[in-house]
Structures are given as structure tokens and as C-alpha cells.
Amino acid sequence: MKKSFEITSDCLDIVKRIKEIDEDYFVVFDLSENKFQLHNHSQWKNTYCLTFPFDALDERAYFLTLKTRVQNSDKLFAEMEEENKKLEKAKIKEVLNDFIPG
Numbered sequence: 406m407k408k409s410f411e412i413t414s415d416c417l418d419i420v421k422r423i424k425e426i427d428e429d430y431f432v433v434f435d436l437s438e439n440k441f442q443l444h445n446h447s448q449w450k451n452t453y454c455l456t457f458p459f460d461a462l463d464e465r466a467y468f469l470t471l472k473t474r475v476q477n478s479d480k481l482f483a484e485m486e487e488e489n490k491k492l493e494k495a496k497i498k499e500v501l502n503d504f505i506p507g
Contacts, residue, residue: 409435409442415462422467430454430470432462443470 412420412432423430429447434440441462444452455473457466 407435407437409433409437412441412462417463419462419464419467423470426467426470426474432466441466 410433412434414420420432423432423443427445427447429445431444431446431452433442433444435442435456438456441457441459443454443457443466445454446452448454455469457469459465
């Protein structure tokens with residue numbers, strides 16, 4: 406059984422700053438995973454948005470929340486697509502280097 410609790414305040418006011426982005430956001434600490442999660446009350450059925458990939462609740466969580474907002478989805482998908490193209494080119498180059506005698 407998953408156990409978690411809502412973080413209502415913190416010494417850096419990260420939760421407060423996240424709520425300024427969207428008042429329906431709230432932060433939870435998942436005890437089973439030892440991770441902070443972002444949730445949104447306005448989402449139907451499931452409030453989960455993302456798990457922060459950081460051990461501490463700091464400004465990185467705030468900036469990740471800003472970056473991953475629905476309003477920024479087009480930009481985020483474009484960034485992901487560009488990164489995938491770079492990775493694909495690097496992989497092709499690596500494979501070709503393995504087959505070309507040096």
C-alpha cells in the first residue's frame with residue numbers, strides 16, 4: 406500500500422512558488438519511493454502529474470514544474486524531438502565507425 410503525505414510548506418517556499426504557477430498544484434512526498442511528486446487537483450480521477458527526479462525539494466522542482474506545464478507542451482515536445490534527432494545521428498555515427506576500418 407502506497408503511503409504519502411502532502412507537503413504544505415517548506416523552508417524555501419517551493420510549494421508556495423509552485424502554487425503561484427497554478428493554485429491547483431500540490432506537492433506530495435511518497436514514502437514508498439522516497440520521492441517528491443507534483444499533483445493537480447483539477448485533473449479528473451488522477452491528480453498525479455510527475456515525480457521530481459531530485460532528492461530535495463528545491464528550485465529545480467519549481468523550474469521543472471514551469472517547464473512541464475501543459476501550456477509549454479508544444480515547446481517541450483519540440484525540444485524532445487530535437488534531442489532525439491541528435492541522439493539518432495550520434496548513434497548512426499557510432500555504428501558506422503564500428504564498421505569502417507580505421
